[in-house]
Amino acid sequence: MSGLIGGGTPPHPGEVTLAHLGVLFLDELPEFQQHVLESLRQPLEEGRVSIARARGTSDFPAHFQLVAAANPCRRGCASLDLCLCTPAERARYLGRLSRPLLDRIDLHVELPALAPADFRTPAAGDTTDAIRARVSAARQRQRARFRAGGIRVNAAMTPRQVRRFCEVPADAERLLAAAMTRLGLSARGHDRVLKVARTIADLAGRTQPR
Numbered sequence: 001m002s003g004l005i006g007g008g009t010p011p012h013p014g015e016v017t018l019a020h021l022g023v024l025f026l027d028e029l030p031e032f033q034q035h036v037l038e039s040l041r042q043p044l045e046e047g048r049v050s051i052a053r054a055r056g057t058s059d060f061p062a063h064f065q066l067v068a069a070a071n072p073c074r075r076g077c078a079s080l081d082l083c084l085c086t087p088a089e090r091a092r093y094l095g096r097l098s099r100p101l102l103d104r105i106d107l108h109v110e111l112p113a114l115a116p117a118d119f120r121t122p123a124a125g126d127t128t129d130a131i132r133a134r135v136s137a138a139r140q141r142q143r144a145r146f147r148a149g150g151i152r153v154n155a156a157m158t159p160r161q162v163r164r165f166c167e168v169p170a171d172a173e174r175l176l177a178a179a180m181t182r183l184g185l186s187a188r189g190h191d192r193v194l195k196v197a198r199t200i201a202d203l204a205g206r207t208q209p210r
Contacts, residue, residue, distance in 0.1 A: 005039045011051040011058040016043045019064040029068040030096040037101055040066070044104040047156075063156075066105065070094065079113040103185075106155075106192050138202035154199045159191060166194035168209045 006014035016024060026032070043049050043062035051058045073090045077083040083090070102108070126134075142153050145165060151157065157165065168176070180190055197209035 004036060005043070006049050006051055006060055009053060011053060011060075013060045014049070016040070016049060016062040016064055017060040020061045021063055022065070024064045024066050026066065026068045029070045030074075030093055034096065034098075037096070038098065041100060041104060044101075068105070070097070103189050103192075106196050134203050137205070138199065141202045154195045154202070157191075157195060157198075162191045162194050166198045166209060168194070168197060172197075172210055 002008055002012075002014060004014050005016055006012060029037070043064070044066060047061065047063040049060045049062045051060070071077075072080060072094070073083055073085040074093045075083065075085060077085070085093070139153070146152060146161075149161060151161075154165075176190065176193060179185060179193070183189075185193070194209070201207070201209045
């Protein structure tokens, strides 16, 4: 765990601190030991790591963007149609990722397996330059929004700032309320959805999430 979070005597930073203000990619996320996965909760929530030792506590910065990948089963089958695992085995494998940890990951995306023909099809989508320009413009909007707030990006908003800057139309609020009931979202999950909506609006150049 010390390699990821930090540790030792004297305390030294781990990968989460080395990724400060950058991106930390963790592949095969369910393969990590449970206590290692749970140790990610503090840096994801607070942007720092605290390591306690007999002589005191050391704090290291850990504001990073977590990107993680996971197979749908322990065998890593390319397609569920070919998978030998039972539904219970697949659920048990992904169940290694606790609800509190998943609650701290803003976006969950399920990617279907590619068909052989897909490998020969040119990728569609925006160029890197176009995406960079959109992100830069969105960052400028956020810096202007939080000029007096002590933060620079939507992800760092406090609950009070979320209420102020992430107001959504009534129909969107009803949809979010229904999602909270159906998906069992926590208050933290509710605010993270609004932060993502605010960011999507910034990327699209809109003044209000929807």
